[in-house]
Amino acid sequence: MSETEEKTTSRRAFLGAGLAAGGAVATAGLARAQGAPDPLITEVQPWARELGAGVDATPYGLPIRFEADVVRRNVSWLTADPISSINFTPIHALDGTITPQGCAFERHHSGAIEVSKDDYRLMINGLVDQPLIFTYADLERFPRVTRTYFLECAANTGMEWAGSQLNGSQFTHGMIHNMEYTGVPLRTLLEEAGVKPEGKWIYVEGADASSNGRSIPLEKAMDDCLVAFKANGEALRMEHGYPVRLVVPGWEGNMWVKWLRRVEIGDQPWESREETSKYTDTLEDGTSRKFTWVMDAKSVITAPSPQMPITHGTGPLVITGLAWSGRGPITRVDVTVDGGKTWREARLAAPGQDKALTRFYLDHVWDGSEMLLQSRAMDATGYVQPTKDELRAFRGVNSIYHNNCIQTWWVRTSGEAENVEVS
Amino acid sequence: MSKFRKFAAPALAAALLASPALAEKLGLGRAALPEEVAAWDHDVRPDGLGLPEGSGDALTGEELFSENCAVCHGEFGEGVGRWPVLAGGFNTLNRADPVKTVGSYWPYASTVWDYVHRSMPFGNAQTLSNDEVYAIVAYILYSNDLIEDDFVLSKDTLAEVQMTNADGFIEDDRDTLELPAFIREPCMENCKESVEITAHATVLDVTPEDSGDPATEVAQAEPEAAPAEAPVAEAPAAEAAEPETAAADPAMLEAGAKVFKKCAACHKVGDGAKNATGPMLNGIVGRAAGSVEGFKYSNPMTGAADAGLIWTPETMAEFLANPKGYMKGTKMSFAGLKKQEEIDAVIAYLGTFGG
Structure with missing residues (x-):
């Protein structure tokens, strides 16, 4: 394996070394800057003398080896088996808003399957004037649109209900990605088949063995859902539903059916496994909310964070993170460094887009003291992201899904950070 | 529905995006044949719509369950390892760590039939006959004391089964319950007097070892860690085994x-x-x-x-x-x-x- 991995010591060993290790790194950087001339500048480096790789060395490029740690990761104890499981986007190491497909989280119920464009069929049936079959080539002939949306798994942050569990924004908030989709509005396809007046719901299902199926109100289907075949300009990846997936903007990821093979129109919901036994939110008194589709406004600081300690010492520090809402654009994000006593409005990298990730920055001068970092998103409806305790007051701790609480990172004087809860 | 509330900002943004305007159908695709619809349209609703002919009881189902399901779900639906528990868990939904099973949680028997029929057994889906599915579902219901062992499950009787948690669900009420509390003016200064840390993730210590570890970055920061003459990409172990x-x-x-x-x-x-x-x-x-x-x-x-x-x-x-x-x-x-x-x-x- 790569050298990087050989050199890797365990995180705990590093944390065990604590201040000493952090201090050593900071000092080393400082010494180079102030002492003897930097050999990286004064000595001719091999890359300045020798030739680099030719074109076509990698016909489809991958990240340079130095970025080998920017990968999806799973938490193996979460599920019985990696085939019906989930992993997490390395949001701690990314910037901007678009998630590269290769590190965008995966969630499969029966594994990621290979379906070619030639073998792909989409059926529309049920309460329609004419049940139809489309091939992939048919879909490419419909007028298409390009839109950017976030996809968040309903269970994102689900492990944090009862207390702080996982150290890293990748693990606490990484069941999310944000891509630019190209596809055909679902409405166009439904109108091609002709929805009968009694049609009120659609049922969407995938071609894999899990036959993940969900009921969606016709109103949403006719509003902004897309039958997408491209993401970030290229074909969808197998793990995200190649060749065709459904896009259900602002609503929980499970509804974005991958390897979409069928859309049925009906007059009532189907109450499938994934909308009754799963993806329902059990409240404190034991009753459960169902059809909790919309993802509430939420944000998280991606750096500094447990996987992204401050290694440069005091002075200028970029605090950055992501914010999103299933109800519309993000209008504002506030950041606190003192656990919520005082807040400052963060700078948005760009105006919030409807149901898409927004990047925020707070340009801070760190004095080296401890910080309790939090971010708080606000969307176009005026909804302000709640604290964990505010959410628990409504839902208890058994909800599993839809945890959009404010996240706290405790940054110590060493620059290392930990996932904590505060009063 | 309030979920589809339109707000000024998104509406304005939407107006700036050009959407294709379609006046008429394009005539793309082809008519789905009845056999094709029958081959794919398997879904079943709580009222029984979609259930096929066939039948089975728990006695027949017990053996089938043992052969096809018990390896993951246990002989009695008690679950093996982290695979789903199918039976028991009654009266746990309002406690810490509820045990959500077909008996304690699932509101409709139709969902069990639909899921077993289309998705089980894991790794060998859609291989059970309709009779076998009826029998296995009967066994799962029987394991939860929802039917007797001689109850014959069929499309005519399935909707009769009374599920324990049938009334345990409410439709999403966040809009009426939570939004009034969370749509508010955020506090910016003097929001609280003191702040104490009340929980630490390190106490539980469940984060995976390889978590994109800061030590990796530290190693890379040292020039000796990545000599320029290092090969661009070393063969992963799987490829190294190839000659064999x-x-x-x-x-x-x-x-x-x-x-x-x-x-x-x-x-x-x-x-x-x-x-x-x-x-x-x-x-x-x-x-x-x-x-x-x-x-x-x-x-x-x-x-x-x-x-x-x-x-x-x-x-x-x-x-x-x-x-x-x-x-x-x-x-x-x-x-x-x-x-x-x-x-x-x-x-x-x-x-x-x-x-």
């Missing part, structure tokens, strides 16, 4: 890899393969039976191991053709591979994974 396997027919190995998908739900191979529902299979060809450390084998397998059974290509082929016939009482709930070429291919494939 080059002798086998690549087409056969590819076929074997495909066949192995039937096994992969329970058995792992390759780097870092661990025991799962079944033992890991690195080095299986030529190894003594029942010898993977840490796996709890069935009594018959342990017996065969004591008697000196070795997994040669020949004994493996016999076992894989008919597991329960070859070894009565094995935990491996797999019907067997029907085609000799599939058996040969998967054994060749397994042979590429050394111990």
Whole structure:
């Protein structure tokens, strides 16, 4: 394996070394800057003398080896088996808003399957004037649109209900990605088949063995859902539903059916496994909310964070993170460094887009003291992201899904950070 | 519906995006044939719409469940490892760590039928006949004391089954309950007097070891850590093993890899393969039976191991053709591979994974 991995010591060993290790790194950087001339500048480096790789060395490029740690990761104890499981986007190491497909989280119920464009069929049936079959080539002939949306798994942050569990924004908030989709509005396809007046719901299902199926109100289907075949300009990846997936903007990821093979129109919901036994939110008194589709406004600081300690010492520090809402654009994000006593409005990298990730920055001068970092998103409806305790007051701790609480990172004087809860 | 509330900002943004305006149908696609709709439209609703002919009872279902389901869900639906528990858990929904089973949580029996029919058994979906599905679902319902053992489940009787938690669900009420509290002016200064840390993630210590570890970045920051003459990309271990396997027919190995998908739900191979529902299979060809450390084998397998059974290509082929016939009482709930070429291919494939 790569050298990087050989050199890797365990995180705990590093944390065990604590201040000493952090201090050593900071000092080393400082010494180079102030002492003897930097050999990286004064000595001719091999890359300045020798030739680099030719074109076509990698016909489809991958990240340079130095970025080998920017990968999806799973938490193996979460599920019985990696085939019906989930992993997490390395949001701690990314910037901007678009998630590269290769590190965008995966969630499969029966594994990621290979379906070619030639073998792909989409059926529309049920309460329609004419049940139809489309091939992939048919879909490419419909007028298409390009839109950017976030996809968040309903269970994102689900492990944090009862207390702080996982150290890293990748693990606490990484069941999310944000891509630019190209596809055909679902409405166009439904109108091609002709929805009968009694049609009120659609049922969407995938071609894999899990036959993940969900009921969606016709109103949403006719509003902004897309039958997408491209993401970030290229074909969808197998793990995200190649060749065709459904896009259900602002609503929980499970509804974005991958390897979409069928859309049925009906007059009532189907109450499938994934909308009754799963993806329902059990409240404190034991009753459960169902059809909790919309993802509430939420944000998280991606750096500094447990996987992204401050290694440069005091002075200028970029605090950055992501914010999103299933109800519309993000209008504002506030950041606190003192656990919520005082807040400052963060700078948005760009105006919030409807149901898409927004990047925020707070340009801070760190004095080296401890910080309790939090971010708080606000969307176009005026909804302000709640604290964990505010959410628990409504839902208890058994909800599993839809945890959009404010996240706290405790940054110590060493620059290392930990996932904590505060009063 | 309030969920579809339109707000000024999104509406304005939407107006700036050009959407295709369609006046009429494009005439694309073709009519779906009734046979095609019948082949794919399997969904079942709580009112029974979509249920096919057929029937089964719990007594019949018990044996089928044992053969097809128990390896993951346990003989009584109690669940093995982290696989779903199907029975019990009554009166736990309002407690810490509720046990959500078909009996304690699922609101509709139709959902059980639909899910078993379309998605189970895991790794071998859509192989059960309608009668078998009725029988297995009857057994699951019986295990939860929802029906008697002689109750015949069919499309006419399924909707009669009273599920314990049928009234336990409410539709999303966040808009009326939570939004009034959370749509507010955020506090910016003097929001609280003091702040105390009340919980630490390190106490639980459940974060995976390889978490993109700061130590990695530290190592890279040191110039010695990445000498310029280092090869651009070292071959991963799997590729390094290739010469050993080059002798086998690549087409056969590819076929074997495909066949192995039937096994992969329970058995792992390759780097870092661990025991799962079944033992890991690195080095299986030529190894003594029942010898993977840490796996709890069935009594018959342990017996065969004591008697000196070795997994040669020949004994493996016999076992894989008919597991329960070859070894009565094995935990491996797999019907067997029907085609000799599939058996040969998967054994060749397994042979590429050394111990």
